[in-house]
Amino acid sequence: MSSSTLPSSDSPTIAFIGGGNMASAIAGGLLSHGLTPRQLLVVEPFAATREALKAGHGIDALPAADERLAAASLVIWAVKPQVFAEATQPVAPFTRQALHLSVAAGIPTDAIARWLGTERIVRAMPNTPALVGLGMTGLFARAGAQADDRRQVERVLAGTGQTLWVTEETQLDAVTALSGSGPAYVFYFLEAMAQAGQDMGLPAEQALQLALGTFVGAATLAQRSPEAPATLRERVTSKGGTTFAALESLRGSQVAEHFITAMKAAQARSAELGAEFGR
Numbered sequence: 001m002s003s004s005t006l007p008s009s010d011s012p013t014i015a016f017i018g019g020g021n022m023a024s025a026i027a028g029g030l031l032s033h034g035l036t037p038r039q040l041l042v043v044e045p046f047a048a049t050r051e052a053l054k055a056g057h058g059i060d061a062l063p064a065a066d067e068r069l070a071a072a073s074l075v076i077w078a079v080k081p082q083v084f085a086e087a088t089q090p091v092a093p094f095t096r097q098a099l100h101l102s103v104a105a106g107i108p109t110d111a112i113a114r115w116l117g118t119e120r121i122v123r124a125m126p127n128t129p130a131l132v133g134l135g136m137t138g139l140f141a142r143a144g145a146q147a148d149d150r151r152q153v154e155r156v157l158a159g160t161g162q163t164l165w166v167t168e169e170t171q172l173d174a175v176t177a178l179s180g181s182g183p184a185y186v187f188y189f190l191e192a193m194a195q196a197g198q199d200m201g202l203p204a205e206q207a208l209q210l211a212l213g214t215f216v217g218a219a220t221l222a223q224r225s226p227e228a229p230a231t232l233r234e235r236v237t238s239k240g241g242t243t244f245a246a247l248e249s250l251r252g253s254q255v256a257e258h259f260i261t262a263m264k265a266a267q268a269r270s271a272e273l274g275a276e277f278g279r
């Protein structure tokens, strides 16, 4: 593949190892940005997932690695951290010339370099809004990945949303806890708001619509406003009013402190996954 453009030939140039949620989200972004299904190849042992990739994206998936992988100039690792090491064995012989991009939580590039016998490695921590082109991906490049490699990763991920480079690999544990797992916290909060709406007498559908509209509106306001979230929050909070009552209750329950503790648990788990499965 040329280093300045996305692949234009019709042969597979990007291979995914693991064809689940994250591979599907990234592949969806690539296809909506001009790649054809024939330019993508997926290795995926689970037949139902292969069929879903064919039905959803028109992508052919292989049940196991074979020589067709040698046509890939970029290999995207989208397997669970627990199976990463064993998944590298059949793939490595075909992909030594490729750039490797791992989205696996925790697994350090030292381990990936050892397993694959290459230094051209970039680690990414994407999130599922990549499915709708609104993902947030943290990136870290190993020293063996050149400027061209970094640009190639940026171009490939452009269809999935925003990217951001970190300078220390350990910072990816924080990125994982914040934006990688982050959509789950948002959905959790959304569920709680919709449930409260129902408890207070609204129909389920209306409660969800109100909660969802509020999330999208508040996030868009925070993104477009030059003011900090704390200032925007104060604007909603009339003295002695309803928001004040709710925020006092949240403070009394130390919700912010509990939330920060929860995110640090995610960060610790990311580091732990690296230590456990990156040996």
Ligand SMILES: NC(=O)C1=CN([C@@H]2O[C@H](COP(=O)(O)OP(=O)(O)OC[C@H]3O[C@@H](n4cnc5c(N)ncnc54)[C@H](OP(=O)(O)O)[C@@H]3O)[C@@H](O)[C@H]2O)C=CC1
Pocket (backbone or CB within 6 Å): 017, 018, 019, 020, 021, 022, 023, 043, 044, 045, 046, 049, 077, 078, 079, 080, 081, 083, 086, 087, 103, 104, 105, 125, 126, 127, 128, 180, 181
């Ligand atoms: N989901 C998310 O929000 C995010 C996930 N990630 C990371 O992405 C990675 C994938 O997560 P996700 O997509 O959610 O997981 P999924 O379980 O949806 O996808 C992983 C896929 O890999 C397949 N697989 C298992 N073993 C192999 C193998 N040896 N070779 C090829 N494929 C194999 C699995 O098949 P089978 O089901 O049969 O085991 C499964 O279909 C993880 O490392 C995770 O940390 C990163 C950011 C966000």
Ligand SMILES: O=C(O)[C@@H]1CCC=N1
Pocket (backbone or CB within 6 Å): 105, 176, 180, 181
């Ligand atoms: O839960 C996980 O381990 C993965 C990593 C970030 C989001 N999902």
